[in-house]
Amino acid sequence: MKEPKNGRSAPAPVAPHAERNPGCPLDLGWVEDVRVNRSAIERRTATLPGRRTVKQEWQAAWLLRAIQCMDLTTLSGDDTPGTVQRLCGKARQPVRADLLEALGVPGIHVGAVCVYHTFVATAVEALRGSGIPVAAVSTGFPAGLNPHPLKLREISASVADGAAEIDIVISRQHALNGDWQALYDEVRDFREACGDAHMKTILATGELGTLRNVAKASLVCMMAGADFIKTSTGKETANATLPVSLVMVRAIREYHERIGYNVGFKPAGGIKTAKQSLDWLILMKEELGDDWLRPDLFRFGASSLLGDIERQLEHFVTGQYSASFRHPMA
Structure with missing residues (x-):
């Protein structure tokens, strides 16, 4: 991260999107060879928050x-x-102007705005000229139980209305039944319907039963051409957790090593505090490296996280915590 003139850390410029993942033929041998050591995963993630501390101006930079x-x-x-x-409007100016001025940071904006298909055109118009893409949840979100032809039409309709990113949900029964060919074919169809829009594939990990299923589903979706893999819809009982995220980012790393393409990662659901966001940023840095600390390869699915981050930034500037109503999110 770059140092501004006042010595405080400002975020470096970011690219809008990474190179598309074209996918590859389904390799069932690779999928069935997947093994996950749950106890090792849990030990790694339990120690993660204490392994690296980010304080003062560096914490402010990471939160930005x-x-x-x-x-x-x-x-x-x-x-x-x-x-x-x-x-x-909040996406265009997510942090109060006085705080950014005190931090010596130019204006920033969020990675995307995510809405239902009904509001894609509204969001596209409201964000015109900002460079912020609109993401649409699709394919019968959140349950994913709509008929397959309807799912494809929903994707096409959102792309036609201007969505630059599509968050699709997989049919969980394919993963639960071990029908990896059906999952591959489904996601491949979704990718084709997305056209030039980037596809984020929601696994709904809280409903997949085992970490091994999570790892297998991650690989299959990447083989089918997912540009991102995403933990959850945010509507499940169990959403983003560090153990599930570690399994998914290691699948991303393995896919990159074998196939050569970078796939993004999006934890969603349950990440509500600035401290929690730092845990996930640390995970990405340690497991995948600095390339995955940019919005073209990493996103938080968030509705309430922004308010707490803005409060933490005000504390850094003033030394005091403010009431949450001073930082309205929407």
Whole structure:
């Protein structure tokens, strides 16, 4: 990260997207060879928060990077065009201008705004000229139980309305039944329907039963052409956890080593505090390296995380914690 004139750390410029993952033929031998040592995974993640500390100006810089890697999200039944427009305003200026000025940091924005298909056109218009992409949840989100042809039409409709990213959900029964060919074919169809839009594949890991299933599903989705793999819809009982995330990022690393393409990672659901966001940034740095600390390869699925990060930044600037209403998210 670059040092501004006042000596405090500012986030470096970021690229909008990494090179697309074209996928590869399904390798069932590779998939069936997957093994996961649960106890080792849990030991690694239990010690992760204490292995690296980020303090003072470096913590502020990491938190600013967390904001840049955030998919600011609203996926509620009571969403309206007005609430989506307000969310887009926050996406354009996620941190109060006085705090950015005190930090010596130029304006920043979030990685994307994530909405239901109904509000894609509204968000695209509200974000016009900002460079912020709109991501649409699709394929019968969150359950993923719509008929396959309807899922493909939903993707196409969101792309036609201007979505640059599509967050699809897999059919969990394919993974639970070990039908990896069916999962591969499904995700391959989704990738084709996305066209030029980047595809983030939601595994709904809390419903896959085992860490081995999570690892296998991660590999199959990457083979099918997923540009990102994502932990959760945010609607499951169990959402993003560090053990599940470690399994997924190691699958990403293995895919990169064998196939040569970088696939992004998106933890979603349950990440609500600035401290938690640092744990995931540390995980990415230690397991995948600095390339995965940018929004083209890493995103947080977040709706309430931004408010706590902004409070932490104000504490860094003023030495005091403010009330949450001083940092409205939407």
